[in-house]
Amino acid sequence: MKKIYANFLALAVFFMLAMPAANACQDKEYKKALIKSSGHPEYTLKNMKSIIGEKELAKVLKRYDNHPEKYQSDWYQGHDMEGVKHLTYRAGLHSHTVFSDGSLTPTETIDQAAEYGNKVKAKHPFEKYPMIIAITDHFTTKGTLEAIDAIQKNPEKYKNMKLVIGMETEVFVKTPSQREERPLHMLVWCINPYQWPFKQTDYGEPSDNIFHVDSYIEYANRINQLKYGLVSIAHPLRYFDHDETIDAVIDEMFSTFKSVESGKQVYTEGYYQPYRFDVDKDLYDRTAENAKKNGIIRTGSQDTHGRTIFHMHNP
Ligand SMILES: [Zn+2]
Numbered sequence: 399m400k401k402i403y404a405n406f407l408a409l410a411v412f413f414m415l416a417m418p419a420a421n422a423c424q425d426k427e428y429k430k431a432l433i434k435s436s437g438h439p440e441y442t443l444k445n446m447k448s449i450i451g452e453k454e455l456a457k458v459l460k461r462y463d464n465h466p467e468k469y470q471s472d473w474y475q476g477h478d479m480e481g482v483k484h485l486t487y488r489a490g491l492h493s494h495t496v497f498s499d500g501s502l503t504p505t506e507t508i509d510q511a512a513e514y515g516n517k518v519k520a521k522h523p524f525e526k527y528p529m530i531i532a533i534t535d536h537f538t539t540k541g542t543l544e545a546i547d548a549i550q551k552n553p554e555k556y557k558n559m560k561l562v563i564g565m566e567t568e569v570f571v572k573t574p575s576q577r578e579e580r581p582l583h584m585l586v587w588c589i590n591p592y593q594w595p596f597k598q599t600d601y602g603e604p605s606d607n608i609f610h611v612d613s614y615i616e617y618a619n620r621i622n623q624l625k626y627g628l629v630s631i632a633h634p635l636r637y638f639d640h641d642e643t644i645d646a647v648i649d650e651m652f653s654t655f656k657s658v659e660s661g662k663q664v665y666t667e668g669y670y671q672p673y674r675f676d677v678d679k680d681l682y683d684r685t686a687e688n689a690k691k692n693g694i695i696r697t698g699s700q701d702t703h704g705r706t707i708f709h710m711h712n713p
């Protein structure tokens with residue numbers, strides 16, 4: 399009996415160890431495509447280790463769904479950096495660099511993530527994802543190219559962090575309960591920045607390409623039809639009047655977004671750091687609950703624009 403138990407345990411441990419590796423393997427094709435389209439024949443697959451692809455990221459996000467602390471650098475109001483000090487913070491899936499309206503260079507962004515990742519790894523040696531950072535500039539992927547290049551040139555430096563290659567775009571929508579059409583920001587992650595449609599866009603010039611649509615479903619379908627890329631609603635509460643219709647609007651937004659039939663999971667920022675400072679706590683909680691009800695996985699970020707990846711603006 400004991401032996402059967404031991405065998406079972408060994409098998410379970412084997413699968414636990416093999417599973418993340420299998421996901422990483424599935425993203426091999428993505429990383430190969432990045433190298434091929436980069437115009438840098440010197441780039442290697444081995445040096446792509448710190449780039450995370452959509453299959454691996456999807457697994458991590460599913461695990462973090464009910465864990466706001468993974469996305470919160472602060473636990474309390476007042477920029478006390480509790481999440482950073484206690485090394486509970488793990489992922490910022492939305493940040494801006496000097497290539498749009500941010501203040502950090504892409505290299506500074508990943509350097510800060512690497513430094514923090516090293517600290518987490520020192521305290522938690524078995525943590526597979528000490529730090530995940532996404533670069534999501536408005537309508538441009540130029541910053542991500544610089545970050546990929548830095549990682550390729552010095553992979554050892556970035557071994558305790560993962561970079562999500564992303565972009566922030568917008569879609570113009572009006573759900574039935576909305577008074578007027580508003581632009582809503584959408585994040586795309588794990589894309590190929592060297593190729594159409596991401597290569598064609600530029601900060602300040604949202605081109606009339608595939609991003610210019612007026613429905614969530616059409617937008618999400620277009621992104622999900624691409625070979626590589628995940629899609630998420632950014633800061634869902636920012637663009638609406640905080641009036642009596644807000645709950646209905648949020649519900650319509652999430653339920654239509656969820657009806658995308660692509661087989662890919664859709665996401666929303668639920669643990670959006672700055673909300674805790676400017677949005678009513680009840681509304682914040684109700685929105686997170688609504689996402690859960692609609693089967694949308696909640697993620698989070700600081701939407702960094704300042705000199706640190708841990709805050710929205712300078713502390
Ligand atoms: Zn935004």
Ligand SMILES: [Zn+2]
Nearest residue numbers: 492494566701
């Ligand atoms: Zn943003």
